Structures are given as structure tokens and as C-alpha cells.
Amino acid sequence: MLKVSVIGATGFTGEELVRRLVSHPKVKLTYVCGKESRSEKIQDLFPSLKGVDLPCHAFDPKKAIESSDFVFLSLPNTVSMKVAPQFLEAGKHVVDISADYRMDNELIFKAAYGAQHEDTDNLKKAIYGLPELYREKIRASSFIANPGCYPTSVLLALLPLLDKGLSPKGICIMDAKSGVTGAGRKASVQLNFSDTNENFKAYRVLSHPHEHEIGHVLKQQRAAWDFVFVPHLLPLNRGILTTLYVPTDKAKSPKKLQEIFKSFYASEPFVTVLPDGKLPEIRHVRGTNQCHLGLSFRASQNMLVIVSAIDNLVKGAAGQAIQNMNIMCGFEEGLGLS
């Protein structure tokens, strides 16, 4: 059994990781922690984990290193980069769910997050953990930067076009909406129940850090796309729905585009291209590691509309992280994800 730690187990993504890892057939969860000790067992903190007899510690890297061979970091952005080097130096396999290692360029990191990167050596070593793009690199790596939730929903919608070298003939609009868990468990006035329930709003328009992450991956794929990314806050706990408006060229027919997407994802376990005429809905992916994609094409305007739905805590975070662990460790890719 692989001995696994979850650092940041008391947060939203950490809780989702623990919930899934306790029933993973190849994993023994040996260490879980939050920032502070709550002097509680994890099952007392999260009663849905009944029977999981593990103390929830205050974070102690030494104990985590002694107890495990594989480490998930579910820590806030800019905290992971202070913590990851110790685990990597100790020879542990690490999947970092934060944004700290997603862009292998400290200047882009600073532009996105307004902070100096403190671990530039490992920044260059991390592999971007989008299995549908980098599966073979993930398999050979011991350090994965798990993609952001919005970038996962956007990039999975675009990979088939990138694969065929199809660029938009103008600006691609990425109109994304997320449930409130996307912001983490910490309290804030803007995220309180009365301000989010029965409300809907855009936020960080043209200034969200995930715009940098999306642009960085597109650049790595030599796709110099012109795009605009606008996030919105949905009055839901979990789920992301992104609508992408891609101006395309005349040569493509709806049937051809559908075929390109279907064939690109034919053997992918966690991406489903819906049949022509069907569109994704958040309720159909909630609690799953699936991304659902739906396509519409208006020939008179050469406009391709792609709708992408994921659960931000699963395919957008903990589920994708477990998928990455399965690939890194040679386990069947879907273990712990059904």
C-alpha cells in the first residue's frame, strides 16, 4: 500500500482528497493535517468520514515525511512553495494543488499572483498535471503541479482544436462561472451566504490569475491565441460551467468539429463529448471526475460555441490530483475516482 499524506486536509480540496483516498484500494492514508491542531480525529471533524481513525494534526513536516511516501499539498497559493522543497528533498512524490508551480516562469507567477516565487529550482521541475495533455510526462515525474479549476475547464475544451492546429480567427471569449467552494473554506464578507445565495456576479474581470495560467499553457502549445477570460460567481456550492466563443473559419462543418472532438477524446476516461444537440450541465458532473463538453456551430457567423462543465473540487482539484497519483504510481487511472 502507498503511504499518503494530505497537507491541508481541513480545507475544501483536502476534505475531498481524504474522502476519496480512504477508499482507494492501493492507498493507506497515514498523515492528515491542517494549519492548527483541532485535537480531533478527522472523522469527528467531518462526520461523513465515519470509521476513519486518523488524528488531524497541526502541520509538522517531519512527521509527514516520516509517515508517508506520497504527499498531496492542498495549501493556499504562496504557502505550498514554502513547504514543497522539504518533501522533494526527502525524495517524496508530491502533487501540489495550489497555483505555485503551474507556470514554470517566475515572472509570469509574479504577474499573476503579485508575489515573488521562493522556489525557482523546483518551479522548473514540476510537470503540469493535465493528464489529457501531459500523461507521459506525468508518468515519469515525481512532482506535479495540479492545474487550476478554471484552466481545467477551459483547456479541456480547447485541446482538440490545439491538436489540429486550429486557431480562432479573432478573440476567443472564455465566459466562466464557478460555485463558491472555488474560493476555499476561509470566511470572507463577499462569500457569506446572504451575499452569494440568489445572486450572480462577475469578479476579477480581466485580472484573474487563471488568465495567466491559461495563456501560459496555450503558449507552451505554440498557440498564440488572443483571448479574454471572465469569471463569475454562481450561487452554488460546487461546479464550473465555462462557455467558450471561438470564431473559426468557414471550412469547418458542425459534423467535422464534432468528429474532431469525439476522436480526440475517444480513449479518455474522464472527458465526455456529448452527442450533437446536447449541452453540459453542472448537476451531471457534480461529485464526479468528469468533464462534459458540448459543441454548437453557427456557419453564417463562423462561430463555434463550446460549453464545458466540471466539478471544481473533483476534476478541478482533488479528483485530478488522484488521477495524477494513479498515473505516477502505475495504478489503474480511475482508482478512487468512481
Ligand SMILES: NC(=O)c1ccc[n+]([C@@H]2O[C@H](COP(=O)([O-])OP(=O)(O)OC[C@H]3O[C@@H](n4cnc5c(N)ncnc54)[C@H](OP(=O)(O)O)[C@@H]3O)[C@@H](O)[C@H]2O)c1
Ligand atoms: N477550492 C477549489 O475549488 C480549488 C480548485 C483547484 C485548486 N485549488 C487550490 O487548492 C489549494 C487549496 O484550496 P482549498 O479551497 O482547499 O483551500 P482552503 O479550503 O482554504 O484550505 C486550505 C488548507 O490549508 C491549510 N493551511 C493554510 N495555511 C497553512 C499553513 N501555513 N501551513 C499549513 N497548512 C495551512 C488550512 O488549514 P486550517 O484549516 O487549519 O487553516 C486548510 O487545511 C489552494 O491553493 C487553491 O488555489 C482550489
